[in-house]
Amino acid sequence: MTMLRESQIMKIHYITAVAALFVVAIHILMRIAFMPYGMSLEYGNVIANYQSIPYIILLESILVLVSIHGFNGLRVILLELRQSKKWEDGVTILSIAAMIALIAYGTRTIIIANGLGVG
């Protein structure tokens, strides 16, 4: 089942962790640094975020990095709790499927919101 060695998967886990730390920090700063937190959540301001290409890249990066890191982390926890070939293969397949589903759902939001007008 494994296409990558666990050592390679852990490197990916750490790289996505450090990268996610940076992009999530920028995302949080955007919520509080330029305007009050409550105002940044107003419909017009959120839509404006989705229509800015650099912000779209930031959101998609967060989506991909956190999904990979999060679901691989969950996979590692589940493999620590129990070990058998069936369990390990099942957990790996489900983690990858959930990861792809979440990335697809989040990307769908970005694409639709990008097409919405503020008015």
Place this chain on the structure above:
Amino acid sequence: MLPWRGNIELERELADRNNREGMKGWLNPRRYGWERVSYWLQRLTGVGLLAYFVGHTYETSQITGGPALWEAFLELSQTPLGHMILIVVIGMCVYHSANGIRLIFAHGGKGLGKPGRPDYPYDAVSLNYRQKSGIWIALILAAVAMLYGASVLFGGE
């Protein structure tokens, strides 16, 4: 002759089952001291953050339903309870990040000290003051971030 003898896969699985403490072993904080607490806090915060991330992805997707749906959804989440949940998420995020950085260094062999002769009372050299300080720093940073988060969320802005 035991029926599973020779079936290596089954033998391994049975041995694993017999040695397994399950969740009790995973959550037992009595062994290994602070490092054990840090071990399960890292996992609990990780699962909590993943749950929040899935919820947040769903929450933000409500923007596609137009301004009325977005405002209605915000009214649900921008409540004192919603703010309290967000403050816990901030704490989990900062702890998970700071402790995760410590773990990346530890897995790379940094800050573990030099291997020593195993003398009584057999304290592990790797579980040293650097690692303990790292855990405390992660906890303190999480507490500070939660206080800052509370000031922003409940600050009336």
